[in-house]
Amino acid sequence: MKKQKPASLVLYVGLVLLALWVVRDFIAVVAWAGVIAIALWPLLRKVEGSRWFTGRTTLIAAALTLAIALLVVLPIGIGIAQALREAHDVNEWFRSAQENGIAMPDFIQRLPFGVHPISAWWQANLAQPLRDSAAMKGLHSTTVMTLGRHFGARAVHAVMVFAFMLVTLFVIFQAGPRLSGSLIKDVRRAFGDDGALLVQRMAAAVRGTVSGLVVVGLGEGALLGVAYFVTGLPHVALLALVTAIAAMLPFCAPITFGLAALWLFSQGSVAGAVGLVVFGSVVVFVAEHFVRPVLIGNSTRLPFLLVLFGILGGAETFGLLGLFIGPALMTVLMVLWTEFVQ
Structure with a gap:
């Protein structure tokens, strides 16, 4: 019996570590859900104590989870919509810079120091048509496509993590x-x-x-x-x-x-x-x-x-x-x- 207790402890620790290793990619998801749940727990208890929501745990959990989702999605949606509205102007500016270069801003001439080195660098690198610059030549199609795929993969991963976090948060709220x-x-x-x-x-x-x-x-x-x-x-x-x-x-x-x-x-x-x-x-x-x-x-x-x-x-x-x-x-x-x- 004395030998069985240490053996059981080793077995339990090993199984726990194995389980944590299996779900290692979701530990951060659970941690984020836990942080949000802890922050909103007093509000959850207050709402549950109201006579209007007594026994409606699932409804409360769904409402709080939806509110968290909107708090994240709406600002991102507003930013994307604003960026799309500005996309045409940015594209036109980029085409003009490719053909004519970027004019040096007037405020550089009013700087208290460093005017001549900055002006010389600007004239050598930005004032000329950017299509002939070494930096623009480096941005060939393969590089752009690689960067686009990498960004897309990161964005999809972030969306999946956020979705799993919301599911975990709903389960925590529902447990109450x-x-x-x-x-x-x-x-x-x-x-x-x-x-x-x-x-x-x-x-x-x-x-x-x-x-x-x-x-x-x-x-x-x-x-x-x-x-x-x-x-x-x-x-x-x-x-x-x-x-x-x-x-x-x-x-x-x-x-x-x-x-x-x-x-x-x-x-x-x-x-x-x-x-x-x-x-x-x-x-x-x-x-x-x-x-x-x-x-x-x-x-x-x-x-x-x-x-x-x-x-x-x-x-x-x-x-x-x-x-x-x-x-x-x-x-x-x-x-x-x-x-x-x-």
Whole structure:
């Protein structure tokens, strides 16, 4: 009997590892569905507690899953529709550049330094007809077709992952309180009350991170959208949407409003470009250093530095999914450290 227990443990561990290896391509799908479910769990419980939706778990799960799908599909659809509307103008510009080259913008002559080297490079590489340039000759049909197939394969893979994530999310929502109750019960049985409390704090960390990243990102996008409108930029709604998505990632919003400011500068609107950079910098500074750490730190009870390390380190290690996993792991580290020093 004494030998059977270690053998059983080895067998169980081996079977679990084998099962994880079989479903390895779907682990990220389940993780994304879990992050979204954790973030929306309080809303799910609140809706289920309403007398209008009592016993309608499938309807609630379908509605929440559809809402998540629309939140992702609609912005992408708007962006594609906008790109198709601009495709004709872009094609005409590309043909003109092939035949006549690209004229050097006037703002280059107003740069405080580097005017002559930039002008010389532009005249040598872009001012001449692009059909004769080495760069254009390198874009032969085989290269373009290869790039197109690669992009198409990546797009199909992303669509399939998103579809499986929605199915998984629907199943999690449909399981509802039974799933959370069973999970906490099993964790308490295996690791005691401290283990159950740790899992709950990890869930709170994920929920707080989602709130901190998404809510702050949407706020930055809205404020900078107003700035885009005031400075006279075209396609304000699309630019604000792109900025909001970029702002959900730490320190990425400056890329979008920086490019917008550069476009304003190239059109001769120096005051608008400077104003946009100053306003955007203030918005990002306040959001990244005060609002976001407060939202995430209060829910996880983590200091700002651990929140920042968790987000950036998680993103570097696990990609986008690490933005939410990182703070949860930092919460575990903080709990273990607190118990150790007590």
